[in-house]
Amino acid sequence: MLNRIKYLAIILSLSLVNTTMAQTIISGQVIEKSGAPIIGANIFIEGSYDGASTDIDGQFQFESTLKGEQVLSVSYLGYATKTFSQDISTFKNLSITLKESTSTLDAVVISASTFKAGDNSKLAVLKPLDMVTTAGSAGDVIAAIQTLPGTQANPEDGRLFVRGGDASETKIFIDGMRVFSPYMRTVGGTPSRGRYSPFLFKGVSFSTGGYDAAFGQALSGVLDMNTIDDPSQTETNISLMSVGVGLGHTYKGDNNSISFSSSYIDLTPYYLLAPTRLDFNTPYRGFSGEVVHRYKTDKGLLKNYIAANLSTVSINRNNLDTRINEEIDVKNRDIYLNSTYSAILSDHTSYKLGMSFGDNSDQFTIDNVRLKTYFKAMHAKGTFKTIMNDQITVDYGAEVFAQNDNRAFSMVGEDQTYIDTLNRIIPATFASMDYFFNKDLAVKVGLRYEYNTAINTQELSPRLTVAYKLSKAAQISAAAGMYNQELNSEYLYGNSQLANEKSTHYLLNYNYKTAKNIIRLEGYYKNYSDLISYQPGDNGTKTDVGNDGEGRAYGIDLFWRSNQLFKNIDMWVSYSYLNNSRKYLDYPTFATPSFSTNHNLSIVAKKWIPSLTSQLSLTYSLTSGRPYDNPNTSEFMTDRSGVYNNLSASWAYLITQQKILFVSVSNVPRFQNEFGNRYASQPNSMGTFDSEVIRPNDDQFFMIGFFITMSKDKAKNQLDQL
Amino acid sequence: MKNLIAFKQYLPYIYTLVFMLGLVGTVQSQNQYESGMKKAFALWTDAKPIEASALFERIAQAEKDNWIPYYYAANTLIIASFETKETTTVNELLKKASSFITKAHSLSPDNSELTTLEGFMYTGYVAMDPATYGMKYSNKIINLHSKAITLDPENPRAQLNKTEYAMGAARFFGEDMTKFCASIKGTVPLFENQKSPVPFYPQFGADRIASLLKQCNCK
Numbered sequence: 001m002l003n004r005i006k007y008l009a010i011i012l013s014l015s016l017v018n019t020t021m022a023q024t025i026i027s028g029q030v031i032e033k034s035g036a037p038i039i040g041a042n043i044f045i046e047g048s049y050d051g052a053s054t055d056i057d058g059q060f061q062f063e064s065t066l067k068g069e070q071v072l073s074v075s076y077l078g079y080a081t082k083t084f085s086q087d088i089s090t091f092k093n094l095s096i097t098l099k100e101s102t103s104t105l106d107a108v109v110i111s112a113s114t115f116k117a118g119d120n121s122k123l124a125v126l127k128p129l130d131m132v133t134t135a136g137s138a139g140d141v142i143a144a145i146q147t148l149p150g151t152q153a154n155p156e157d158g159r160l161f162v163r164g165g166d167a168s169e170t171k172i173f174i175d176g177m178r179v180f181s182p183y184m185r186t187v188g189g190t191p192s193r194g195r196y197s198p199f200l201f202k203g204v205s206f207s208t209g210g211y212d213a214a215f216g217q218a219l220s221g222v223l224d225m226n227t228i229d230d231p232s233q234t235e236t237n238i239s240l241m242s243v244g245v246g247l248g249h250t251y252k253g254d255n256n257s258i259s260f261s262s263s264y265i266d267l268t269p270y271y272l273l274a275p276t277r278l279d280f281n282t283p284y285r286g287f288s289g290e291v292v293h294r295y296k297t298d299k300g301l302l303k304n305y306i307a308a309n310l311s312t313v314s315i316n317r318n319n320l321d322t323r324i325n326e327e328i329d330v331k332n333r334d335i336y337l338n339s340t341y342s343a344i345l346s347d348h349t350s351y352k353l354g355m356s357f358g359d360n361s362d363q364f365t366i367d368n369v370r371l372k373t374y375f376k377a378m379h380a381k382g383t384f385k386t387i388m389n390d391q392i393t394v395d396y397g398a399e400v401f402a403q404n405d406n407r408a409f410s411m412v413g414e415d416q417t418y419i420d421t422l423n424r425i426i427p428a429t430f431a432s433m434d435y436f437f438n439k440d441l442a443v444k445v446g447l448r449y450e451y452n453t454a455i456n457t458q459e460l461s462p463r464l465t466v467a468y469k470l471s472k473a474a475q476i477s478a479a480a481g482m483y484n485q486e487l488n489s490e491y492l493y494g495n496s497q498l499a500n501e502k503s504t505h506y507l508l509n510y511n512y513k514t515a516k517n518i519i520r521l522e523g524y525y526k527n528y529s530d531l532i533s534y535q536p537g538d539n540g541t542k543t544d545v546g547n548d549g550e551g552r553a554y555g556i557d558l559f560w561r562s563n564q565l566f567k568n569i570d571m572w573v574s575y576s577y578l579n580n581s582r583k584y585l586d587y588p589t590f591a592t593p594s595f596s597t598n599h600n601l602s603i604v605a606k607k608w609i610p611s612l613t614s615q616l617s618l619t620y621s622l623t624s625g626r627p628y629d630n631p632n633t634s635e636f637m638t639d640r641s642g643v644y645n646n647l648s649a650s651w652a653y654l655i656t657q658q659k660i661l662f663v664s665v666s667n668v669p670r671f672q673n674e675f676g677n678r679y680a681s682q683p684n685s686m687g688t689f690d691s692e693v694i695r696p697n698d699d700q701f702f703m704i705g706f707f708i709t710m711s712k713d714k715a716k717n718q719l720d721q722l
Numbered sequence: 723m724k725n726l727i728a729f730k731q732y733l734p735y736i737y738t739l740v741f742m743l744g745l746v747g748t749v750q751s752q753n754q755y756e757s758g759m760k761k762a763f764a765l766w767t768d769a770k771p772i773e774a775s776a777l778f779e780r781i782a783q784a785e786k787d788n789w790i791p792y793y794y795a796a797n798t799l800i801i802a803s804f805e806t807k808e809t810t811t812v813n814e815l816l817k818k819a820s821s822f823i824t825k826a827h828s829l830s831p832d833n834s835e836l837t838t839l840e841g842f843m844y845t846g847y848v849a850m851d852p853a854t855y856g857m858k859y860s861n862k863i864i865n866l867h868s869k870a871i872t873l874d875p876e877n878p879r880a881q882l883n884k885t886e887y888a889m890g891a892a893r894f895f896g897e898d899m900t901k902f903c904a905s906i907k908g909t910v911p912l913f914e915n916q917k918s919p920v921p922f923y924p925q926f927g928a929d930r931i932a933s934l935l936k937q938c939n940c941k
Binding site: 048 | 783810
């Protein structure tokens with residue numbers, strides 16, 4: 001009996017093995033949507049060895065001993081993977097069409113007027129290093145951005161002016177959170193710089209119009225700077241410069257890192273040597289300190305950033321009215337905090353929570369009259385991104401801005417209690433959806449809602465972008481959107497009847513990008529309404545303050561970057577044409593504001609010279625004449641200054657991997673530039689208004705710096721910090 | 723009750739049956755693994771890296787708890803990326819390689835060979851576009867190689883890749899290359915003494931020593 005069972009068992013086992021060995025043939029063809037075969041696609045039954053790659057005709061055939069319902073997986077690089085869960089016997093003579101994955105790098109990009117620096121974007125036009133190695137920028141991110149089209153150079157101001165908008169119309173963000181006082185305080189035609197060190201940022205995103213619903217309170221432009229996620233290593237950096245000294249240290253742990261950097265800038269020694277048109281009592285002196293902390297959690301990243309700035313400068317200037325020298329003194333203190341946490345919520349949803357806080361006080365003293373301003377501001381924002389499927393991505397969130405402004409006028413030595421106070425809260429909510437019809441055509445629709453408590457006003461702003469891919473390298477986009485921002489706080493003190501200023505953008509963009517060339521061409525039209533308007537009153541007061549201003553701006557921006565035009569030279573050319581006309585402030589008629597110029601051209605070239613281990617960089621900029629009003633004529637704002645020219649050069653010499661010598665000179669040929677005329681407020685005894693030509697304070701500026709990095713690993717240097 | 727006793731009686735035979743079936747299965751899958759891997763290596767040698775990677779991927783998803791096929795599925799693509807000019811393709815290759823490395827890491831955390839491969843994957847980005855990725859990934863690559871060496875100081879590939887990456891920077895700055903001779907030569911005994919704890923464990927790389935020594939003008 002037992003023997004028989006044993007025998008049976010063996011027979012049974014063999015026959016079972018035989019059964020599993022029975023073969024099913026799986027076959028078919030894998031093709032693209034166009035019908036073209038996909039060669040080398042990977043087809044297999046999940047969890048088994050049974051599979052094959054497609055041949056030159058996209059055909060495949062393999063055998064399987066599996067039975068019943070099985071999952072067949074079909075995949076290829078750059079295509080969305082397909083799976084079929086069916087009875088294995090049905091996997092015969094299949095015709096499988098794979099769709100190109102819309103998440104692949106060469107899909108159309110929904111973005112019109114945005115310039116990016118960094119590696120995270122298909123539309124990146126600048127490399128991370130460009131932010132700091134562009135001649136003339138002297139380590140200022142804002143100055144490097146000014147070599148892009150759509151910006152109007154105002155070299156005596158230094159701030160960003162985008163497509164006919166003034167500096168307040170472009171808002172600046174760090175990791176998506178508002179920066180409330182982005183520029184250093186200067187005086188008397190000294191260009192201001194961005195407050196924050198370029199060392200901090202891994203990339204920027206600069207939009208000159210048509211930006212999406214996540215951004216509000218900006219009429220003309222948005223600059224978002226992204227801080228580094230992960231510092232490289234533990235190291236100490238020392239900078240010795242002709243204008244000051246700097247010290248920084250980074251500690252890098254496994255999941256966290258902390259960096260601090262500080263600098264002290266004092267222009268006193270520089271002006272003992274270099275000529276200047278300014279009559280300084282105290283040349284610019286400033287201290288700045290920054291601390292960045294980053295902490296990696298299982299699913300996210302927390303970043304904390306704190307910056308503090310203290311600065312002072314004092315000059316004497318001849319008053320055109322009184323013909324007496326007056327002393328102008330500016331002191332500033334600024335503290336900025338920024339915290340963001342970004343993390344993954346689920347397979348399809350990620351989120352980012354952020355908070356920023358600014359605390360700024362300024363004190364302007366002219367002889368014995370003093371104006372003090374002080375503000376506290378905060379911004380909190382939460383955004384979610386949900387990838388619904390291959391075709392639809394939704395971004396949604398809410399944010400709130402709150403600001404408290406104070407000011408006091410007094411005589412020096414008097415009590416300086418703030419008399420004017422202004423509070424407002426601006427809550428907002430926004431949502432947008434990206435819809436990919438296919439890899440070549442996509443649309444983004446968005447809507448933003450805002451409320452302002454100071455003026456009790458709500459706004460609804462729709463935004464739309466359509467993008468179509470013409471070829472592997474080229475795409476066109478069109479965008480339209482409505483934008484608004486609150487008036488400068490100066491007008492809002494004690495006046496709750498005012499409205500927000502508004503603009504509408506329409507733009508059409510062509511983008512061409514290959515490894516060696518990037519070409520962008522963009523045309524735009526902007527319409528402004530509800531701009532601030534007033535009548536001039538006595539002693540500089542303003543009467544009839546209202547929102548009766550309007551304006552329009554149109555133009556063409558061109559950008560071309562090439563690294564093949566000249567051998568071993570990387571260069572870009574930006575040209576902007578702008579026609580801007582406004583009737584706002586106290587303008588009696590439509591006119592071009594003084595910060596707008598018709599033509600702006602920048603050419604940037606960089607060359608690495610291996611034999612000298614040096615990088616040489618040149619920046620040339622040309623700006624057509626600036627409008628200004630001559631009160632001795634009956635026309636308004638019809639005079640134009642001369643053309644502005646500048647050629648800056650910088651040379652970075654890598655002595656060793658850890659020691660760098662840096663020399664930068666602005667306006668090498670010493671072009672004599674002017675920015676129009678300044679006039680007395682009252683006519684003289686002859687009945688004409690006295691005037692003087694506004695010239696740059698310094699025809700030329702030079703800087704010499706020596707940078708040392710100390711770390712365990714000697715491969716790292718500060719090249720990225722120049 | 724009686725039935726149960728009767729059933730118990732047959733238990734040893736049922737065990738035998740199950741065991742035999744299992745054995746057949748194991749032997750079959752071991753053979754399949756070995757022949758599959760060999761076939762994939764043959765495709766690779768035959769300059770068909772994409773197909774080799776596809777086969778390595780098929781083996782990996784069938785094996786479920788073996789990191790080795792994922793290692794090669796990634797490695798073939800990374801090496802292919804160095805020979806590809808088109809940046810979109812390079813990006814796709816490295817992105818896919820990265821997904822294989824992630825899967826392999828989850829099967830075998832703190833694996834020195836996989837950490838070395840991850841460093842090699844980022845090197846692919848730097849090779850594609852040094853101006854964009856050099857600054858971003860250089861330190862990451864150096865840190866990954868250092869971590870791989872900490873995980874297994876005897877790993878010759880980690881040592882050699884680290885040295886080779888440092889050589890690139892030194893060459894750029896025109897430094898004396900002979901300082902790398904000692905560390906290149908130091909990998910020779912490591913290559914000679916390397917063990918293969920499991921079949922197909924990475925063993926390659928010794929053939930690069932001669933060319934690296936030449937690049938550094940070593941005697």
